Amino acid sequence: MDEILELEIPARAEYIAIARLVVSSLATSRRDLADERIDDLKLAVSEACTNAIEAHRAADSDEHVRIEVQENDDKFEVTIEDRGQGFDPETLPLHPPVTDPERLNFERGLGIPLIRTLVDVVEFVPSAKGTAVRLTLYGGPAELEPPEELA
Amino acid sequence: MELGLEVDDSHPPYTVLAVKGEVDVYTAPRLREKLVELVSQGKRQIIVDLEGVEFLDSTGLGVLVGGLKRLRSHDGDLGLVCTQHRILKVFEITGLTKVFSIHDSIEAAVAV
Numbered sequence: 001m002d003e004i005l006e007l008e009i010p011a012r013a014e015y016i017a018i019a020r021l022v023v024s025s026l027a028t029s030r031r032d033l034a035d036e037r038i039d040d041l042k043l044a045v046s047e048a049c050t051n052a053i054e055a056h057r058a059a060d061s062d063e064h065v066r067i068e069v070q071e072n073d074d075k076f077e078v079t080i081e082d083r084g085q086g087f088d089p090e091t092l093p094l095h096p097p098v099t100d101p102e103r104l105n106f107e108r109g110l111g112i113p114l115i116r117t118l119v120d121v122v123e124f125v126p127s128a129k130g131t132a133v134r135l136t137l138y139g140g141p142a143e144l145e146p147p148e149e150l151a
Numbered sequence: 152m153e154l155g156l157e158v159d160d161s162h163p164p165y166t167v168l169a170v171k172g173e174v175d176v177y178t179a180p181r182l183r184e185k186l187v188e189l190v191s192q193g194k195r196q197i198i199v200d201l202e203g204v205e206f207l208d209s210t211g212l213g214v215l216v217g218g219l220k221r222l223r224s225h226d227g228d229l230g231l232v233c234t235q236h237r238i239l240k241v242f243e244i245t246g247l248t249k250v251f252s253i254h255d256s257i258e259a260a261v262a263v
Contacts, residue, residue, distance in 0.1 A: 013177035020206075039237045046208045050176045110209035110245050117244045 001070040001077065004030070008064035009049070011056035011082075013135055016049045019067055023078055026069055031076050033139045040118040047111040048080040048133045055084020055130065074138060075120075081132040085147070152176040155203065156185045162261040166194040167232075171203035174211030182211065186218040186229075193225030198260045207238050212245060219251065228252070230260050 005026060009015040024042040033041075045067075052065040063083040070077045094108060117123050121136040122123060155171030166189055174182060189197055199208070199215065219229040230252040235238055242248045254260035 013175070016175055016177060019171060036237070038242075042206070043208060043241070046175055046206075050208065050210060053176070108209075108213050110212055114209055114241070114244060 001072050003068065003070050005067070005069035007067040009067065011053045011061065011063065011065050013050075013053060014055070019049050019065075020046045023067065023069060027076055027137070030071065030142055031137070031139055032142050033076075033137065037137060037139070041076075044115045044118040044122075044135050045078055045080065047115050048078075048135065050131070051111055052080050052082035052131075053086070055082040059084045059130075060089055071141070072142060076137045076139065077096070078135045079132050080135075082129070082130040084130045154181050155182065158185075158189070162198075162257070165198050165261045167198045167200055167257055167261075169200040169203060173206040174204055174206045174214075176205065176210040176224045179210040179214045179242070182239055183214045183217065186214070186221070190221050190225065190227075191217075195222065195225055196230075197222060198230045198232060198254075198257065199229070200257060201233040201238055202235065204233075204238055207241055209241075209245075212241060212247060215251070216247070230258055230263070231255060232260050 005022070007019065020042045024038050027041055028038050049067070051063060056065065058061065061083045066081040068079045068081070091107055101114075115133070115135065118146060119135045120138050123134040125132040125134060131138045154174065155169070157169040157171075159167040159169065168189065172178065172180060185246060186197070195232055197218070199218070215229070215231070222229045232254050234255050239248075239253070242251065242253065252260075252263070
């Protein structure tokens with residue numbers, strides 16, 4: 001895998017827009033992905049960054065959130081690493097079904113189910129310092145424009 | 152990053168709130184405040200027009216769910232106007248298309 005971006009953002013909400021814009025622009029220019037898949041990635045990155053920033057707030061950490069992008073011929077991979085206290089995504093509470101009036105009592109907790117649907121693979125990797133969320137989209141690199149033939 | 156919020160009371164009893172820009176964890180609190188303000192002013196039938204929204208994440212969804220809950224507790228309702236596939240997709244994935252009335256236009260929303 002080739003690393004093509006390493007970015008650190010302050011753990012504050014106003015920086016999430018920059019992170020999703022940078023990552024989606026990179027994916028647009030470098031990968032052969034439909035616009036809809038780029039939108040999916042943009043949303044997944046935003047959700048993961050939101051969770052990372054909330055983890056920093058809960059841990060009272062002023063460290064930066066780290067975003068790394070890697071790619072090879074088959075896939076585009078974005079890792080968002082926080083310095084929070086870690087969590088187990090398998091133990092998240094389930095929402096009541098949408099037809100249940102009780103569903104309206106749940107305004108949060110939609111981020112991780114969304115991420116799981118939007119990208120091809122999502123991995124939650126606990127580390128000594130927090131949690132890394134790795135988002136993978138499969139698809140080849142963008143084809144380069146053929147050089148103009150000289151007359 | 153600015154979030155545009157414009158209120159239109161020209162379709163009584165409906166109040167149309169047109170949202171423009173990106174709704175995420177940074178901007179969603181402004182949308183929440185505006186909805187709370189409208190309900191506290193006595194508005195009970197609110198249509199949130201999402202046609203000018205370029206991006207909406209789960210925080211924005213949560214604010215809309217909270218707004219719907221607030222209105223229903225006052226015997227009101229919150230409907231949406233949205234035709235953009237990328238925004239509708241977020242409601243579809245989360246199943247919230249079954250919770251909200253989603254219309255193609257303001258005219259259709261206020262004709263209910």
